[in-house]
Amino acid sequence: MDALKKRRLSLMKRLVTLIFIIVILWASSLGTEVSISSLMDGLPGMGSLFLEMLPPDWSYFSYVTEPMLETIRMAVIGTTYGAIVAIPFALLSSRNVVKWPVIYFPFRFVMNLIRTIPELLLAALFVPVLGIGDNAGIMALSVFSFGVIAKLAYESIEAIDNGPLEAMTAVGANKIQWIFYGVVPQVIASFVSYTLYCFEINVRAAAILGYVGAGGIGLYLNNTLKLFQYQRVSTIIIYTLIVVVIIDMISNKCREKLI
Amino acid sequence: MIEFKDVLKIYPNGTKGLNNVNIKINKGEFVVIVGLSGAGKSTMLRSINRLHEITSGEIIIDGKSITKARGKALLRCRRDIGMIFQNFNLVKRSTVLRNVLSGRVGYHSTIRTLLGLFPKEDINIALNALKRVNLEEKAYSRADELSGGQQQRVSIARALAQEAKFILADEPVASLDPLTTKQVMDDLKRINKDLGITTIVNLHFVDLARQYATRIVGVRAGEIVFDGPVEEATDDVFSSIYGRPVKQDEMLGAKV
Amino acid sequence: MNETIRKKQTIRRIKIWTSVVIVALIYIWAFSGMPKMEFKPSAVQAIKAIFSGLIHPDWDYFYDPEGEDLLRTLLETLCIAILGTFISSILCVPFAFWAARNMNKYRFISSSGKFVLSVIRVFPELILALLFIAAVGTGPFAGILALGFHSIGMLGKLFGESIEDMDFSSSEALKSCGANKIQTLWFAIVPQVMPSFVSFTLYRFELSVRAATILGIVGAGGIGAPLIFALQGHKWDRVGMILIGIIVMVTIIDYISSTIRKRIV
Numbered sequence: 046m047d048a049l050k051k052r053r054l055s056l057m058k059r060l061v062t063l064i065f066i067i068v069i070l071w072a073s074s075l076g077t078e079v080s081i082s083s084l085m086d087g088l089p090g091m092g093s094l095f096l097e098m099l100p101p102d103w104s105y106f107s108y109v110t111e112p113m114l115e116t117i118r119m120a121v122i123g124t125t126y127g128a129i130v131a132i133p134f135a136l137l138s139s140r141n142v143v144k145w146p147v148i149y150f151p152f153r154f155v156m157n158l159i160r161t162i163p164e165l166l167l168a169a170l171f172v173p174v175l176g177i178g179d180n181a182g183i184m185a186l187s188v189f190s191f192g193v194i195a196k197l198a199y200e201s202i203e204a205i206d207n208g209p210l211e212a213m214t215a216v217g218a219n220k221i222q223w224i225f226y227g228v229v230p231q232v233i234a235s236f237v238s239y240t241l242y243c244f245e246i247n248v249r250a251a252a253i254l255g256y257v258g259a260g261g262i263g264l265y266l267n268n269t270l271k272l273f274q275y276q277r278v279s280t281i282i283i284y285t286l287i288v289v290v291i292i293d294m295i296s297n298k299c300r301e302k303l304i
Numbered sequence: 305m306i307e308f309k310d311v312l313k314i315y316p317n318g319t320k321g322l323n324n325v326n327i328k329i330n331k332g333e334f335v336v337i338v339g340l341s342g343a344g345k346s347t348m349l350r351s352i353n354r355l356h357e358i359t360s361g362e363i364i365i366d367g368k369s370i371t372k373a374r375g376k377a378l379l380r381c382r383r384d385i386g387m388i389f390q391n392f393n394l395v396k397r398s399t400v401l402r403n404v405l406s407g408r409v410g411y412h413s414t415i416r417t418l419l420g421l422f423p424k425e426d427i428n429i430a431l432n433a434l435k436r437v438n439l440e441e442k443a444y445s446r447a448d449e450l451s452g453g454q455q456q457r458v459s460i461a462r463a464l465a466q467e468a469k470f471i472l473a474d475e476p477v478a479s480l481d482p483l484t485t486k487q488v489m490d491d492l493k494r495i496n497k498d499l500g501i502t503t504i505v506n507l508h509f510v511d512l513a514r515q516y517a518t519r520i521v522g523v524r525a526g527e528i529v530f531d532g533p534v535e536e537a538t539d540d541v542f543s544s545i546y547g548r549p550v551k552q553d554e555m556l557g558a559k560v
Numbered sequence: 561m562n563e564t565i566r567k568k569q570t571i572r573r574i575k576i577w578t579s580v581v582i583v584a585l586i587y588i589w590a591f592s593g594m595p596k597m598e599f600k601p602s603a604v605q606a607i608k609a610i611f612s613g614l615i616h617p618d619w620d621y622f623y624d625p626e627g628e629d630l631l632r633t634l635l636e637t638l639c640i641a642i643l644g645t646f647i648s649s650i651l652c653v654p655f656a657f658w659a660a661r662n663m664n665k666y667r668f669i670s671s672s673g674k675f676v677l678s679v680i681r682v683f684p685e686l687i688l689a690l691l692f693i694a695a696v697g698t699g700p701f702a703g704i705l706a707l708g709f710h711s712i713g714m715l716g717k718l719f720g721e722s723i724e725d726m727d728f729s730s731s732e733a734l735k736s737c738g739a740n741k742i743q744t745l746w747f748a749i750v751p752q753v754m755p756s757f758v759s760f761t762l763y764r765f766e767l768s769v770r771a772a773t774i775l776g777i778v779g780a781g782g783i784g785a786p787l788i789f790a791l792q793g794h795k796w797d798r799v800g801m802i803l804i805g806i807i808v809m810v811t812i813i814d815y816i817s818s819t820i821r822k823r824i825v
């Protein structure tokens with residue numbers, strides 16, 4: 046009897062969830078002018094756009110190499126700044142390092158707040174402050190990386206083995222020594238790995254930041270699109286893809302080595 | 305000398321960890337603390353270097369009260385007390401040498417230790433400590449490449465490098481097999497004899513306790529119920545500490 | 561010390577120093593080409609303006625019975641993320657099976673699937689949105705399609721990996737009871753991968769909500785367009801209002817989604 050009831054209840058639950066999801070999807074599509082017919086009508090247009098992109102303008106490659114390097118440079122610097130600021134934040138947000146909630150809660154709060162803002166939006170905010178150019182992009186990436194790295198790092202600090210910490214207390218280490226000999230060696234590898242992972246994300250992000258005026262190759266993307274130079278657009282896209290894939294590969298190799 | 309004066313420890317949840325403990329441990333002794341699980345052995349050991357804070361009473365180490373020590377003075381006191389844990393508590397990703405050197409951070413300025421700039425003689429102290437436990441050739445291996453028994457001997461080396469006057473060992477052999485158990489206990493005993501380091505060990509095994517101790521302390525429900533030289537610790541005494549006859553699995557011999 | 565220790569140590573040292581030199585070179589290159597970070601007086605003003613906008617947001621913009629307001633555009637943003645995630649959660653399934661090693665006889669098939677997924681992943685949403693705008697015109701639908709397509713890359717990869725980790729003993733048990741292919745799929749495989757599938761989808765949804773807030777920059781719907789207009793028009797109180805709206809929405813979504821995810825696992 047009881048089993049039957051339970052089964053019925055779980056079936057009910059599933060049904061309700063399903064209906065809930067369908068209602069949400071239906072309401073969402075009402076609010077956003079979804080129309081399959083317009084997609085069908087538009088597909089040929091998209092196809093002709095693709096054709097216009099071909100062949101890529103090969104000569105343009107050398108022309109955009111400098112902005113490409115600038116993009117990578119922005120990612121390197123932004124990730125580094127973000128990682129450096131993330132270190133104290135991650136430590137101060139960890140319950141096993143700082144024992145008082147009065148300290149770790151505010152730090153976590155700031156961290157979570159910053160993590161809600163996507164990088165392109167940060168860039169859009171930094172452009173009026175620092176002007177059009179690399180600096181806005183670097184700052185946007187720094188703040189964004191800070192959010193990503195600090196979050197991941199604090200989670201891995203909270204997961205470390207408590208034993209070495211206790212051992213360091215027992216040998217009479219002061220708090221700073223305690224951190225450097227108990228915490229740091231346990232998390233340094235994952236910290237570097239997260240930083241590399243963030244760098245991968247940042248290279249991709251940096252490539253489009255220029256779209257809002259924050260430097261890098263995105264600026265060229267925006268310009269060529271505005272001028273309908275689609276063959277150049279495809280050059281930029283292909284170039285970005287190649288660079289991203291290569292950087293991902295190198296970074297992945299490094300991260301594997303770290304573990 | 306370590307002296308407990310009316311030590312009381314009550315955990316936040318109300319459990320009495322130590323109840324009115326008074327005991328004096330003299331220089332050079334090899335004391336083994338025995339008792340049932342939950343009797344308060346770890347609590348007693350950890351109160352000595354204040355990994356646990358006691359509720360009332362006082363603990364005096366070589367004439368100085370560690371209970372009243374604050375800040376630097378507390379760190380100084382701890383520097384003189386080496387501790388060995390059941391789970392070794394080494395940083396697994398660091399090299400053996402770095403783990404041993406971490407015992408020396410109390411001797412140097414913060415900056416110096418952060419940069420890893422230990423003086424040459426410290427390296428020698430660390431290597432000598434490793435030699436004492438026969439692990440010199442593992443100095444540059446990562447700690448997690450070592451077996452359990454080897455890791456425990458590294459943590460003994462850490463306590464040695466610390467140039468501690470006391471060694472506290474909380475069930476140092478509980479996660480080791482009988483053969484490595486013997487090596488680790490032999491190391492502890494030899495160090496106790498050669499260097500005169502006062503050693504206090506928590507043990508589960510009755511026969512091990514008899515074999516290595518010079519003095520046995522029995523604990524039950526946070527109170528000391530037996531304290532005397534090893535010769536006096538007869539089977540009847542152990543039965544009274546445990547509140548029942550000694551079981552076979554409390555003898556290491558049974559495990560072999 | 562004996563010879564082998566010393567050798568080991570030297571090799572370690574060499575490795576460490578080469579990496580240090582390489583990293584140092586990268587940094588020298590990166591920082592030498594960096595433009596000077598100079599604070600114009602206008603910068604301070606802009607910062608002040610942004611903060612005062614955050615403190616005194618334009619509440620009139622919050623709800624406006626007729627015309628564009630924050631509530632409506634935020635809802636639109638949310639809808640874009642929901643539908644985009646929904647599309648990708650369905651489209652990613654065949655890709656996941658294509659990329660899963662244990663679902664294909666030959667290694668090169670699954671490898672090619674993985675490659676396709678990583679190509680999809682590197683296409684930024686913004687560029688996809690531009691392409692879809694060319695097809696369906698500006699508006700949220702282009703944003704939905706862009707998110708839906710981009711998310712396939714990540715979902716397909718994660719989902720494919722969880723198929724690879726699957727335990728096949730129960731499917732063998734079912735097969736031995738004489739179940740056909742669809743029955744095995746439904747009774748053995750689906751229940752096993754469902755929790756991780758739902759959890760990945762929710763996680764992707766959190767990311768998609770963030771992504772949807774910027775699609776408007778290129779005209780693909782959502783809160784991005786009003787934000788850019790407010791920024792360009794220096795209407796800082798409105799910028800503040802929109803930022804607060806985004807932060808609150810993302811925080812709530814993250815909270816709900818991560819609570820559900822925790823309950824599933």
Ligand SMILES: Nc1ncnc2c1ncn2[C@@H]1O[C@H](COP(=O)(O)OP(=O)(O)OP(=O)(O)O)[C@@H](O)[C@H]1O
Nearest residue numbers: 315317319320321340341342343344345346347348
């Ligand atoms: N952090 C704590 N909070 C509350 N009670 C504790 C805490 N640590 C220990 N206790 C309690 O204090 C008593 C003594 O514990 P202790 O760890 O000292 O026992 P032990 O003799 O070392 O036992 P074992 O042989 O299992 O290690 C036990 O009843 C235990 O439940």
Ligand SMILES: [Mg+2]
Nearest residue numbers: 345346347474
């Ligand atoms: Mg114990």
